Amino acid sequence: MPSGPRLVLENVLYHITTRGNQKQQTFIEDEDFEEYLCRVRRYKRKYHFCLYGYCLMCNHPHLMGEIERKEDLSKFMQCLTRSYTAYFNYKYDKVGHLWQGRFTSRIIARDRYAIDCISYIENNPVRAGLVKAPHEYEWSSYRERVLKLNPNSKILDSFTL
Numbered sequence: 001m002p003s004g005p006r007l008v009l010e011n012v013l014y015h016i017t018t019r020g021n022q023k024q025q026t027f028i029e030d031e032d033f034e035e036y037l038c039r040v041r042r043y044k045r046k047y048h049f050c051l052y053g054y055c056l057m058c059n060h061p062h063l064m065g066e067i068e069r070k071e072d073l074s075k076f077m078q079c080l081t082r083s084y085t086a087y088f089n090y091k092y093d094k095v096g097h098l099w100q101g102r103f104t105s106r107i108i109a110r111d112r113y114a115i116d117c118i119s120y121i122e123n124n125p126v127r128a129g130l131v132k133a134p135h136e137y138e139w140s141s142y143r144e145r146v147l148k149l150n151p152n153s154k155i156l157d158s159f160t161l
Helices: 030-047 070-091 112-122
Strands: 013-017 049-057 060-067 104-108
Touching: 013 112, 030 049, 030 060, 030 070, 049 070, 049 112, 060 070, 060 112, 104 112
Parallel strands: none
Antiparallel strands: 013 060, 013 104, 049 060
């Protein structure tokens, strides 16, 4: 049964996830994480997506942010997932779908819960047992957002409640 239309509103935040098809790894080498973030940078500029938090797990990414025009949310994710799939399939000599179904987008109120959501996203590697503390995980926004590290690779936008 097809999914119904996506609820997309203006002036709200979104927690966006998409999972690897059959829970397969979507990021295998460091270069894959870097390539995905490079594509996030490119398409966030093109579609005016403000990124406030992220975490790239081995088989799924989490993004939290907002988009200027609500009709561009699907375009942003479509460009991001399709272009990364092309990169991944070429690199690993694969064909077909990389992602399982369409992306999910949960509406997040611009209040204290938004900060909690970013923290939840950045603590995924801790809950998964990959690291003991969020600052140890290289592929999340924690280091840039909290520790102000990697100023040359700045990908986050300023967030205010």
